[in-house]
Amino acid sequence: MKETNTVKEKLKQFLVILIPILVTQLGMFAMNFFDTIMSGRYSPVDLAGVAIGSSLWVPVFTGLSGILLSITPIVAQHIGGNSKKEVPNTILQGVYASIFLSVVVMITGAFLLDPILNGMNIESEVRSIAKEYLIALSFGIIPLFIYNALRSFIDALGMTRVSMFITLTSLPINVVFNYLLIYGKLGFPTLGGVGAGYASAITYWLIALIAFWVIYSKRPFNEYRVFSKLYGISLDKWKELFKIGVPIGLSIFFEVSIFSAVTLLMSDYSTNVIAAHQAAINFASFLYMIPLSISMALTIVVGFEVGAKRLKDARTYSWMGVLIALILAVIYGILLLLFKNELAIIYTSDEEVLKLISHFLLYAVLFQLSDAIQAPVQGALRGYKDVNVTFIMALVSYWVIGLPLGYILSHYTSFGPYGYWIGLTSGLTAGAITLSIRLLLIQKQFRKQYS
Template identity: 30%
Template sequence: MKNQHSVLSGPPRLRQELKPMVRLAGPVALAELGWMMMGLVDTLMIGRVSAEALGAVGIGNNLFLMIAIFGFGLLFGLDYLIATAFGAGDLKKCYHVLVQGLYLSIINTIPFTVLSYIVISLLPKAGIQQAVLPDAVAYMKIATWALLPMFFGMALRRYLQSRNIVLPFTFALIIANIVNAIANYALIFGHFGFPKLGAVGAAWATFIGMSIICIILLISTLIIAKQEQEFIDIDLFKFDRQIMRQLLRLGFPASFHLLMDVGAFTFVTVLAGRLHPNALAAHHIVLKLATFTFMVPLGISTAGAVRVGQAIGRNNILGASHAGWTALGFGAGFMVFTGVTFVLFPEILMRGFTNDLEIVETGASILFIAAIFQLFDGIQVVSAGILRGTGDTKMAMICNFIGHWFLGLPTGYFLCFERNWGIAGLWVGLCIGLIFVSIGLFQFWVRRIGQMQASPIEQARAPV
C-alpha cells in the first residue's frame, strides 16, 4: 500500500512537474500540430478539386503514412536511450546514439521503399473505385521519395527533444508549412506558371515540405554539435552493434504498435473506398480532424516519454511517476475539450473543407462518433508514451493488436457491410477498439510504475 500511495500522491510535486512538462509539451504539441497542418492544407485544397481527388489523396496519404510510420517506430528507441543518457549527464552517449539512429534511418529507407511499391502494385486488387484509383497510385509513387528525409528528420527530432531542445523543429515546421501551402496552391491548381497536377501536386508538395524539415534539423544539430566539440570524437561515428540492438529491441515493438494503430485507420480508409465517393470524402475529412486533435496528446506523449526517461536517468523513480501522471492528466483534459467541440460544431468544421451538402451531413454524423473516443484516444497515446519512457514498448503493441484487429475492425466491418450502417459502422468499430486499448495501457502504466518503485534502480532502468 505504501508504494501505491507514492504513485498516486504528492499533489505539490505534481504541480511542480506541470511547469517543466508544459514547457516541453507545449512546443512539441505545437510542432505535432504543425506537422499535421501540412496534411490539413493538402485536404483543404484538394477538397476544392473533386470528391474523387479528395478520396484519392485520402487513400494514398494514409497508405503511405502507414508505411512511413512503421519506419518511424524503429527510431522511437532513441527517446529512451537519449533521454536516460541526458538525465545521467552523458552527452557523449547522446551523440553516439544519434549517429546510430541516423545509420538506422538510411537502412530503413531501402526495405520501406520496396514495401511502398509492393503496396502500390496491390492497390488495383483492393476493390477501390476506378474514379479514385489512378490518382491514389500516382500520389503514393511520388510520396515514396520522401521516405529518406522523413526518417532522417525523425531521428534528428527525437535526439533534440530528448535533450529538451524543441525550437529547431518548431521553426522547421513553420517554414515547411509556408512552403507546403504555396507548393500546394501552385501545383494542385496550376498557378505561377506550373502545370495543374491535382492530387499529384499535393504529393510533390509533401516531398518538398519533408525535405525542408530534414535540412533545417540537420543544420541545427550541427550548430549545437560545434558548440559541444569536447563531447565529439571519431569513435562516435563507429557502427555500434550493441546500441543498434537496443534500438531495434525497443523500436520493433513500437513499430508494430504504430502499425496496429495507424494500420487500423488505414484499413478503414481502404474499406471506405468501397463505398460512395462522398462517404469516402467525408471519412477523409473527419479522419484529418481527428488526427489533428490527436497531435496534441501525441506531443504530450512524447514529452512524457522524455520527462520519464530523464527522471529514470537521474535515478528518480518518484519523479518519473509524477511526470507520467502529469502527462496523463494534461492529455485527457485536452481531448475532453476537443470531444465537446466536435459535438457542438460538426457542420461548421465540415464546411471548412467542402461545400457539398451530402459530404457535410455524412461527416457531421461521423464527427459525433469521433467525439466519443477523443478521451480514450488521448489516454492511450499518452500511456504508450510514458511506458516508452520506462523502456516498455511491448504493451502498446499487444493492446493495439488485440483492441483494433481482434475487436474493433471486425465489429466495424460487420456493422458497415452486414448491417448496412455504412461509414458510421466503420467508425463505431474504431471507437470500440480505442476504448479497449486505452483501458489496457492505463492499467499497464499503473502496474509498471508501481513495480519500478518497488524494485532496485538497476532493474527499473532495464528496458523490457
C-alpha cells in the same frame, strides 16, 4: 531539462516541452492538408490520386518513423543518468538505421506499388496520378527519415521549440513549392497533384539540412559533438534501437492502419456515408494531435526521470499527463457536442452529408475520451522503455476487439455504419484500461528494482 521538486515546477516544465510538440504535430498535419486542398483546386482527379497516394504512404511512414522514436527514451535516459558520452554514437546509429529503413521502403515500393494500385477499383487516370505522386515523394524519403532521427535527439534534450521552429519553417516552403509545381508558376512545369509529391520531397531535404545545421552549430546540441566522429555501424546499437523501436512502430502502424481498414469496409455504404465518415475521421485525427503530443512529451520527461532514478517524479509526470489529456478531452468534447453542426459545414454544404457528419461527430466524443487515456499512457510506458507488452495490447485492442466488434455491430445490428465507430471506441477503451493497469505494474516493478 532539469530536476523539478514541486508539482507546479513539473507542470511548467511539462508545458514548455508539450506546447512546441503540439504545434509541430499540427504543422505536420497541415502539410498533408495543404497537399490535399491544393491538389483538389487543380482537379478532382488529382485530388483523388493524391488522397489515395497519401492513404498508402501515411500508415507506412508513421509506422516506420515510429521505430526511430526509440531514440528519444534512449537518449533521455542517457542524459538523465549522466551518460552523455553514449549520445553521439546513439544518434549516428539512428541516422544509419533511418537510411536503412528508407532503402527498404523504396525497394519494397518498387515491387509492390503496381500490384496494390492495380488491385484497387479506381479509374486509370487516378491510379496513374497516385503512382507518380508516390514516386515523386520517394525522392524525399531518405532525408525525411534522417530528420525524424535528428528530431528525436532534439526532443530528447527537451528542446522541442527547435523542432517546432523547423516544422513551422517547412510549412511555407511546402506551400510555395506546391503552388509552383502543381500550377506551373514562374516557369516551373505544370504537374498537378504529382507536383505536391515533388514539393514534399524538396521540403524534406530542406528540413533535414536545417536540423543538421542546428545540431552541428547551435547550443546545447553542438556540446554533444554528434558529427565530430564518424562511428562505424554497430549491430548492438541497432539491436537496442529496434528492440524498443519496432514495437513502437508496429503499435502506431496498427492504430493508424485500422482507420484505413474501416474506410475500405465502409465501401458497402453510399457515397454520402463514406464522405461523412471521412470528414468526421479527418476532424477526429486533428483532435488526436493533442493526446498524441502529450504522449510524446511524456516519453521525454518520464525517460529523463527514470534515467536519473527519480521514480516518484516519473510517476507524477505520468499521471499528470493523463489528467491534462482527460481535462482537455472533456472540454473539446463538450464543444463538439455544442457545435457539431457548425463543424460539419466546414466539410460540405450537402444537407444529407451534413446530418451524417453531425451524427458521426457524436460518436467522436466518446472516441476522444478513450484516446485521451490510452495515448498518454503509451507515451509514459515508452519512457520506461516498456514497449513489447504495449504493442501486444495495442494489436489486441484495435484488431481483435475494435474492428471485429465494429463489423458485427455494423452488419448485424441497427447501428449500421456507426457500428464501426462504436467498435473502434470499444477497442480504444479496452486499450486505455489494460495499458493503465500495465503502467501501474511497471511503476511498482521499478520501485522494487531501485528500492
